[in-house]
Ligand SMILES: Nc1ncnc2c1ncn2[C@@H]1O[C@H](COP(=O)(O)OP(=O)(O)O)[C@@H](O)[C@H]1O
């Protein structure tokens with residue numbers, strides 16, 4: 001076989017290095033570094049050597065330099081040149097250049113089974129039992145600007161767990177939405193079409209917005225809220241603004257799109273004379289149809305007044321599910337209280353009493369009352385003489401009960417009865 005030699009990388013080698021990188025990917029092992037990162041390493045004063053046979057590049061080795069540490073992020077050879085010790089030779093040459101620049105710690109991350117592994121072993125690299133964490137944010141660089149325009153963003157990834165109680169709702173949403181959306185291949189295997197649009201309904205403060213965000217957080221998709229009020233303020237007609245907004249959303253690879261208080265733009269039709277929002281409702285219907293054509297996204301509409309919605313609006317082909325987000329039952333209320341009662345006093349607080357006294361309170365009401373009790377306890381611990389020197393600090397059961405007595409519950413028996421009617425008549429799970 002022709003003779004080879006090793007030399008420094010030149011800019012003219014770039015195309016050939018890309019070709020080598022592509023060839024090295026045929027091993028079927030997903031590499032740790034993408035091509036863009038490797039090229040960036042070369043560009044940003046990294047070190048790079050190539051093996052050439054005449055004018056042909058048959059191998060390349062690249063490292064990014066970071067202070068006294070270098071990360072080798074490419075070690076690749078053309079098929080015919082593997083298994084001859086060329087990998088180790090390239091590494092040796094690269095190391096010489098790196099140590100001359102003051103690097104004394106060399107590291108590499110390789111997937112198990114990758115061809116370069118032997119070269120590192122032969123060069124005396126020790127493996128360390130580290131855990132490599134990786135999370136891929138499904139946002140293309142070109143989507144970032146678009147998302148910003150839409151007022152959308154990526155949410156922190158712990159919102160689902162922060163949802164206390166609500167086990168029934170969580171189970172439905174987990175199974176019907178999160179499961180098929182997060183694993184479309186599995187869904188397909190079972191003939192399940194992942195949902196494209198759903199409605200969440202229930203009294204105010206029960207957690208509809210919180211659930212929508214938690215779904216985005218669970219899926220790792222950007223959250224985009226479509227705000228009719230903001231669109232209206234923008235000018236040339238709400239219908240047109242809706243149209244444009246959904247047009248922009250269509251460019252996103254993934255998204256959880258949220259419309260709160262959807263009844264405002266989709267109230268019952270057929271009034272005489274037709275209501276001024278008729279055109280807007282019609283536009284929304286068109287937007288939803290178009291939205292449903294593309295996978296990888298979900299539209300979540302929320303409403304406190306599901307009965308104000310046109311029954312035609314809620315039909316099958318338009319929304320896959322119409323899901324009630326109900327008042328929290330005793331178990332859910334307990335979980336929500338546990339969330340807000342601070343650890344040091346948790347043992348001393350009579351949770352049963354709080355759960356009992358917060359019947360008809362929504363999660364939002366409980367949060368409000370709990371924070372009020374905490375604030376008052378803090379103030380009295382600091383300013384009230386009677387409290388100074390008390391052996392336990394922090395809110396007590398009486399503080400919580402007083403705060404509850406002082407907070408008006410959002411729910412009434414009538415609201416709960418109406419909600420139950422709505423579930424029987426309208427919910428679709
Ligand atoms: N299950 C829950 N656990 C803890 N806090 C909750 C829960 N549900 C709602 N909250 C809190 O209640 C407030 C109102 O919830 P939200 O989702 O806006 O209700 P909705 O959209 O149904 O009116 C939020 O501050 C949220 O943090």
Ligand SMILES: [Mg+2]
Pocket residue numbers: 205208209210260302
């Ligand atoms: Mg809300």
